[in-house]
Ligand SMILES: O=C(O)CCC(=O)C(=O)O
């Protein structure tokens with residue numbers, strides 16, 4: 001039933017024409033079954049929302065350009081020793097095109113403003129207002145999608161706890177144009193550590209997702225869509241029901257790729273536990289309860305573990 005047909009593109013799920021605020025409507029139920037199938041089969045989908053007006057799209061990628069055009073020393077001012085998810089990443093010999101900046105707990109009040117003032121002590125309302133607006137829209141979309149995901153597993157009773165036990169990491173990403181016709185690596189193969197990841201990109205494609213059969217598919221989202229990827233944390237919480245796909249970014253051509261990624265992460269100290277409803281004789285427990293922040297420390301100490309390090313950390317061995 002969950003065997004994957006040979007896919008050329010990731011599934012597209014239309015949230016736009018659905019009145020998704022109304023749990024229990026036929027449209028909502030249809031979205032639930034499509035989301036569940038997409039996440040079981042390939043661990044990702046394109047969610048068409050049409051929530052981001054063209055002016056905001058333009059302003060968003062304009063703001064990213066303005067940020068990444070700052071001197072390296074200024075961008076590095078955002079790094080933070082005790083919160084590795086926060087701050088500047090880049091200048092990696094293995095990923096020379098890639099640069100990124102993380103804003104941890106981005107939805108907490110004043111965070112974007114504080115972050116902006118580090119780079120522009122005199123303030124930069126264009127940057128902070130644009131980033132705040134796109135963050136609010138993506139965060140709202142994330143809430144809708146996570147509700148659909150949890151309900152699609154029949155686990156409504158856990159919804160509130162699930163929603164209250166995560167924090168948001170906003171990541172702004174740039175890949176410099178490689179000026180080659182051949183594909184070159186933008187970001188290497190990995191799985192996300194998140195619950196779910198939302199990815200909103202400019203017109204320059206590059207994201208590739210690996211199917212369960214090992215085939216790479218190019219993700220080419222429409223400007224009205226966000227790409228949704230199941231992370232390791234959701235794979236574990238769903239007792240392996242939802243697939244956590246490997247993905248990467250491959251670049252070619254003369255254009256810069258910009259993307260905004262919104263990750264939800266379980267909070268430090270929260271013990272992630274597979275709901276008992278998902279464990280039975282056919283589905284033995286795959287993951288022992290774990291504290292996500294301890295897992296992050298483990299993962300940082302084992303940088304070479306690329307394949308499902310969460311299994312190495314708290315898998316039951318099944
Ligand atoms: O959109 C992209 O370029 C991929 C980014 C990504 O996979 C990540 O930041 O985890």
Ligand SMILES: [Fe+2]
Pocket residue numbers: 190191192247
């Ligand atoms: Fe990723």
